[in-house]
Amino acid sequence: MSSASPAVGRSLQVLLALAARTGPVGAATLARQLSIPRSTVYHLLDVLIEHHFVVHLPDQRGYGLGVAAFEIGSAYMRHEPLELLARPILRRLVDAIGETAHLGVLHGAETLYLIKEQPAVARVPVTMVTDVGVRLPAQLTASGRSILAHLPAAQVRALFPASTAFVVRTGRGPTSLPQLRRLLGTEHNQGWAEEDGLITEGLHSVAACAFDHSSRPIAAISVTRRTDRSALAVGELVRAVRHSAQQLTWAMSGVAPAGWFDAR
Numbered sequence: 001m002s003s004a005s006p007a008v009g010r011s012l013q014v015l016l017a018l019a020a021r022t023g024p025v026g027a028a029t030l031a032r033q034l035s036i037p038r039s040t041v042y043h044l045l046d047v048l049i050e051h052h053f054v055v056h057l058p059d060q061r062g063y064g065l066g067v068a069a070f071e072i073g074s075a076y077m078r079h080e081p082l083e084l085l086a087r088p089i090l091r092r093l094v095d096a097i098g099e100t101a102h103l104g105v106l107h108g109a110e111t112l113y114l115i116k117e118q119p120a121v122a123r124v125p126v127t128m129v130t131d132v133g134v135r136l137p138a139q140l141t142a143s144g145r146s147i148l149a150h151l152p153a154a155q156v157r158a159l160f161p162a163s164t165a166f167v168v169r170t171g172r173g174p175t176s177l178p179q180l181r182r183l184l185g186t187e188h189n190q191g192w193a194e195e196d197g198l199i200t201e202g203l204h205s206v207a208a209c210a211f212d213h214s215s216r217p218i219a220a221i222s223v224t225r226r227t228d229r230s231a232l233a234v235g236e237l238v239r240a241v242r243h244s245a246q247q248l249t250w251a252m253s254g255v256a257p258a259g260w261f262d263a264r
Contacts, residue, residue: 010036011044015053015069019214024062055154067158070151070216071108082219083114085251090117090221093244097232099225101244104143104207105218109159110135111144114219136199137167139180142207143220146193149184150209150217150257156181173198191260192238193220202227206237208245211254218252221245 013034018025027045031038045063048054052068086103093101094117103115112135138144139160148156157177160166166175174180187193195205207222221244223237246261248254 007044010034010040011048014041014044014048015065018054018063018065019069024057024060024064026062030063052158055152055158057152057154064152064154067108067155070106070155082252086219086221086248087115087117089244089247089251090115093117093221093223093240094119097223097237097240099223099230099232099237101241102143102222102224104141104147104220104222106138106144106147107135109138109164111138111141111220113143137169139166140169140173140195140198141222142193142195142205143222145184145187145195146207146209146220146222147217148180149188149193150211153181156184169199170197170201192242194234196227204230206234206241208238208242210245210248210252211256211260212252213254215255215257218254219248221248 013036014030017030017033027041028038030036030045031041034041036044045054045056049056049066052066054063054069055066056063082105083103090101090103098119100116100118102113102117104111104113106112113132116132136144138148148159151159160177160180162177164177166173166180168175174183192206192208195207197203199205203224204227205222205224207220209217209220212218221241223241225232225237242261246256249256249261
């Protein structure tokens with residue numbers, strides 16, 4: 001560690017220690033592990049909390065990574081490696097089901113679309129606002145909610161504080177944090193997320209998320225179809241996107257929660 005910036009080095013040590021754990025860590029444990037005085041650890045944690053890199057979880061008497069740390073990890077994965085790994089998987093998905101597929105990541109409280117793959121010959125034209133680079137409210141999109149459903153409650157609360165005015169596009173969708181939490185709970189339990197007409201009337205999407213090496217949600221694969229023309233059953237779409245999400249998880253050397261991609 002450079003003597004010119006010991007606080008920076010120690011802050012990074014704290015972040016790396018938290019990233020290596022699967023659950024909250026107490027300040028005393030961090031102090032012992034890093035051989036840093038406990039008072040210094042508390043000071044570093046306060047600074048990191050102020051900048052949203054760490055969250056305090058009083059009910060669990062510990063600290064965990066905050067939304068800023070998650071965003072940095074997502075930003076890294078948004079670069080070429082993730083897109084190179086995901087594109088052939090999306091191409092196979094589109095070839096198999098004949099519908100439009102996307103790769104999306106969480107960017108703050110929004111879904112950011114990185115890849116859009118369409119059938120070579122579309123059976124039915126589908127007009128969407130989900131072009132590459134477009135951002136949409138994460139709570140309205142299947143991709144966004146499939147990721148949000150796997151984040152700790154404290155991170156979701158940080159993304160959607162009590163003062164948040166929930167955006168709706170078609171007059172439907174969650175309008176408060178309690179409503180969003182109930183919806184995320186349902187979608188977490190079923191293993192996939194669904195959006196029907198919340199972004200564009202007449203369009204229906206299902207999505208499943210892929211995981212990184214720490215079992216954190218890193219990206220989502222979604223399929224969108226027109227409800228008035230597609231003959232595909234929802235179950236068929238769900239199986240397809242979950243299989244693709246599993247392939248992306250493996251391609252990234254990720255680790256899904258135990259039993260997550262088992263048949264549901």
